[in-house]
Amino acid sequence: MTSAAETCAPDIAAGPGAVAVGSATHDADRRHVWHPFAQMQEYLALPPLAIASGRGGWLTDSEGREYLDGNASVWTNVHGHNDPDLNAALQRQLAHVAHSTMLGLTHAPGAELAAELAGLAPPGLGRVFFSDNGAGAVEVALKMSFQFWQLTGRPEKTGVIGLAGAYHGDTFGTMAAGDSGFFHARFRPWCFPAAHFPAPLCREWGAQVRAADSTASLAALRALLEEKAGQTACVILEPSVQGAAGMRLQPPGFVRAVAALCREHGVHLILDEVFVAFGRLGPMLVCADEGVTPDFLCFAKGLTGGYLPLAATLAREEIFAAFLGPYESGRAFFHGHTFTGNPLAAAVALENIRKLRPLIADGTLRSRIACFGRLLDATFAAHPRVRELRQRGFAAALDLTPSRDSAENFPVAARTGLQVCLRARAHGLLLRPLGDSLLLVPPLCLDEAELAELVHRTARALDDVLPN
Numbered sequence: 001m002t003s004a005a006e007t008c009a010p011d012i013a014a015g016p017g018a019v020a021v022g023s024a025t026h027d028a029d030r031r032h033v034w035h036p037f038a039q040m041q042e043y044l045a046l047p048p049l050a051i052a053s054g055r056g057g058w059l060t061d062s063e064g065r066e067y068l069d070g071n072a073s074v075w076t077n078v079h080g081h082n083d084p085d086l087n088a089a090l091q092r093q094l095a096h097v098a099h100s101t102m103l104g105l106t107h108a109p110g111a112e113l114a115a116e117l118a119g120l121a122p123p124g125l126g127r128v129f130f131s132d133n134g135a136g137a138v139e140v141a142l143k144m145s146f147q148f149w150q151l152t153g154r155p156e157k158t159g160v161i162g163l164a165g166a167y168h169g170d171t172f173g174t175m176a177a178g179d180s181g182f183f184h185a186r187f188r189p190w191c192f193p194a195a196h197f198p199a200p201l202c203r204e205w206g207a208q209v210r211a212a213d214s215t216a217s218l219a220a221l222r223a224l225l226e227e228k229a230g231q232t233a234c235v236i237l238e239p240s241v242q243g244a245a246g247m248r249l250q251p252p253g254f255v256r257a258v259a260a261l262c263r264e265h266g267v268h269l270i271l272d273e274v275f276v277a278f279g280r281l282g283p284m285l286v287c288a289d290e291g292v293t294p295d296f297l298c299f300a301k302g303l304t305g306g307y308l309p310l311a312a313t314l315a316r317e318e319i320f321a322a323f324l325g326p327y328e329s330g331r332a333f334f335h336g337h338t339f340t341g342n343p344l345a346a347a348v349a350l351e352n353i354r355k356l357r358p359l360i361a362d363g364t365l366r367s368r369i370a371c372f373g374r375l376l377d378a379t380f381a382a383h384p385r386v387r388e389l390r391q392r393g394f395a396a397a398l399d400l401t402p403s404r405d406s407a408e409n410f411p412v413a414a415r416t417g418l419q420v421c422l423r424a425r426a427h428g429l430l431l432r433p434l435g436d437s438l439l440l441v442p443p444l445c446l447d448e449a450e451l452a453e454l455v456h457r458t459a460r461a462l463d464d465v466l467p468n
């Protein structure tokens, strides 16, 4: 019998290079799923992998094989999979209600989480606008900034300034504010214009700063602001680490210097902490740790410990106040998503933060991070295939090279980074490459033995694919 779905499915799933797989999951996946950020022709030619369950930092596939989750299920996981406390928080809320809207109504987990986030943030960021993904959180901040200037008699302030190499998501506003080159270039004609200033120079090996220079970067930002501040709504920045750019690090003091320039020139500062917050770099929030108060602050990835889609945009009280007035004034912020502030996600986020606080306070995270750094350094410092190692917190990038003595790169078509990550599966490790860089972004729950496994298995996969 042929189902309607099978009839309309194209033949590419069974086309040249396709791997024959028996299971119903793989069959349905290959016929019907269009995967994010994937060249589907390549995906369909690769051995499929379906995750069936997880526990702690480990995932198990449909065949029963175990893998260390080396990218924290795309940079989201904090306390591990199937965490008993997060599960219980979710089940408690599930027994009450799974979803009810925040459009015109509220609910306990949403209100409590807003208060919790406002308490974590630097003083003044008292208003929390929920959404359900990182790009959404950034879009909200951009739109609020744009509207604020209209509401306060400065409608000409519409421009956006971002950092070179920035990634803020894949929607139009976030593509415009970002600078992801190859990924987004074709959509430029549909994006609003934005200016970008060069990233600071930060040459590190592991967590050791060898050379850091923000001078040219900050001078370029100052020049842009001197020329355009009157037409600029906001500067947007991923503070401390630009994750999707390949773990590009900023020297200490850089965020604070950017914030000072924004204040001096009367433009908003949006900090996109979608990747770096909730212990990813060690502290709960980067801005609080650096003593910087932005005008807007964006969270997503780690907010629910990697359980459910939830995002939040925090705004300063004075900004919120500008949107107030009688309904017919039209000052309201007309933006929202159906599942905004979902109660299940909010309940899990509260439990995530409750569990995370002591791990930061008692130094547990700090010592795991130091251990991760030592392991990376010991394993890759002299590795002939690693040109550069960048690490801050539980975020690391290894740039692969054919030879350390030359500036040569691997041919793009060789997909070297991907080959190493595919090989890592054979060693029980899941990783995702960024071009020919390996990104190691473990769940924060990995203990020292598991961190050693992560680094050791990465090295074995690398040595298998690129023998010395």
Ligand SMILES: *Cc1c(COP(=O)(O)O)cnc(C)c1O
Binding pocket: 132, 133, 134, 135, 136, 138, 167, 168, 169, 170, 238, 243, 244, 272, 273, 274, 275, 300, 301
């Ligand atoms: C992942 C990411 C985003 C986008 O988040 P989504 O939930 O994927 O939309 C935005 N900013 C940063 C810094 C990110 O790392």
